Each structure stands twice: as C-alpha cells, then as structure tokens.
Amino acid sequence: MRVCVFDDQLVGALAQDGTIVDLSDLVPEHTPADDRMTALIGLWQEVKSVVAERVATGGGKPEAEVVLRAPQPKPRNLFAAPVNYHKHQQEMGGENGVYTDRKILTAEVRKGFLKATTSIVGPDGAIELPWEDRRFDHEAEIGVIIGRTTSRVSADEALDYVFGYTPLLDITLRGEEDRSFRKSFDTFTPIGPYIVTADEVPNPEALDFWLTVDGEERQRSNTSYLIYGIAKLIEVYSEVMTLQPGDIIATGTPEGVGQILPGETVVLSIPEVGELTMPVVGRK
Structure with a gap:
C-alpha cells in the first residue's frame, strides 16, 4: 500500500481506483496534525485490514x-548514513575530490548522524x-521508515521492523561546518510523495534508483552497493x-553528487517506491 499525507495534514492511502482515501479517522481524534502519520504507523497492525478494504473499495478524492x-x-528522529557507497567516498576525497586530498571516512567508521x-x-x-x-549539492537516497519500537535488533531480524520506504533527498551544504549543521537547513530533506509499505518491496537491498537535474542524469545506482545495507x-x-x-x-548517497541552483528541478526515481x-x- 501507498500511504500519504494530503491537503490539511490528513493521512490517506492511494486506492486501486486512483483516488486518495482518507484514513484520518483511524488515529485518535485529538492527535496533532503533524503527528497523524506517526500515530497511524504505531497503530498499523490494528488498522491495516481496514486500510486494505478502503484501498480496494476506493471512492476517495x-x-x-x-x-x-x-x-x-x-518523525521523532531522522538518522542518516555518512558516505555509504565506495564510489561516493572516492569522489569526495583524493586529488580531484570535493575535499581535495582529504581522507574520507565511510559509514563503517562514522556510523551515522542526526538531521x-x-x-x-x-x-x-x-x-x-x-x-x-556557497555550494549546495543533491544526494539521492532511500528513506527507511521504522514501523515498530526496537532496540538492539540484529541485522537478520531488522527488516521486520520496517514500515515502509520513500524517496529521500539529502541536500547538502559543502564546507567545513559540522555535517549535521550543513544538512539540516529547512527544506533540506525532501521526501515523498508516498510511503510504500514494506510488504510491497520484497528486496529493499536491491533497489535501482536514479536522479536527474533538468532531465540530465546525475546519479544512478542500486542499494546492493551500500557499504552498510538497510x-x-x-x-x-x-x-x-x-x-x-x-x-x-x-x-x-552513491557517486554523482553535484551542485544544484535556483531554477532547476531535481527528480529522484525509484521504480518500486516512487x-x-x-x-x-x-530563499526569499
């Protein structure tokens, strides 16, 4: 299923007839608007059969x-993996890299950061x-949405805790500032338009994806090349x-990151996700 937030922060799903069916009544009545998707995810095991019925019936907007x-x-937390493809590591450092002659450490060392x-x-x-x-770059990524509370889970069981996946762009200011600062400006984490539930993505460790800027392909890769997989x-x-x-x-993000400028359009395509x-x- 493809779930979404639409119009006045209503939660919904894309039905089989191409309409958006409202699911807002499935979360507690007084849930703050921005928290409705978190509430829906938390209640998913209880409501997913009702959601499936509405998706099949359609008749929405x-x-x-x-x-x-x-x-x-x-979300309560927004985690990000730093330098998680070897070819991206190469383009960031070295003689011709963005950070010339700098040793670039991968996710194996840096692990992660918060945005x-x-x-x-x-x-x-x-x-x-x-x-x-200043230079600002596009970075094409997969957004992984956690579905259940989990602590100290093994990689063998980890995917059981995923609710779904969404296209995600990690927009980045290049420079000497801390990574979290450079990536946390307002609008620097575009996501959507839908979260595709995990049951519809049989192998998230083998997803093709690519990114274009004004129709020019800049990035193309597959999640199988991740240093640390999902x-x-x-x-x-x-x-x-x-x-x-x-x-x-x-x-x-994989290799191919590049500068973006006002007036351009960035498109991230993930066939199985959106x-x-x-x-x-x-900025005005």
Missing part, C-alpha cells in the same frame, strides 16, 4: 485533486537554498538508541 505533503512530516526533523519538506514545497555564495544500518543505530515508529533512516520531483529556489 482523485489523486490529481489533492495536495500531497511530506508523507512523514514529524533536524524540521528539514523535512514534501512534494508540495521546494528546496530553498539560503546563500548565493538491515545493517538498523542494527547499528538500534544498538545505540531505541528506534520509534515513524523514525526515518536515510541510507546514504518518484519525487522538487523545484530548487533561492
């Missing part, structure tokens, strides 16, 4: 007539670049902290 928002606007959850934006928004005199990331992060329903893990289109603008 036509997809073209709704405004799709970030499908998980307010501000306020950096999340949906397909209804835009990537806003705050400064004209299950391993969950194992590593859950060893340190308890993962909560609705938490997001960004898997890291396509995210984001315009780039200057």
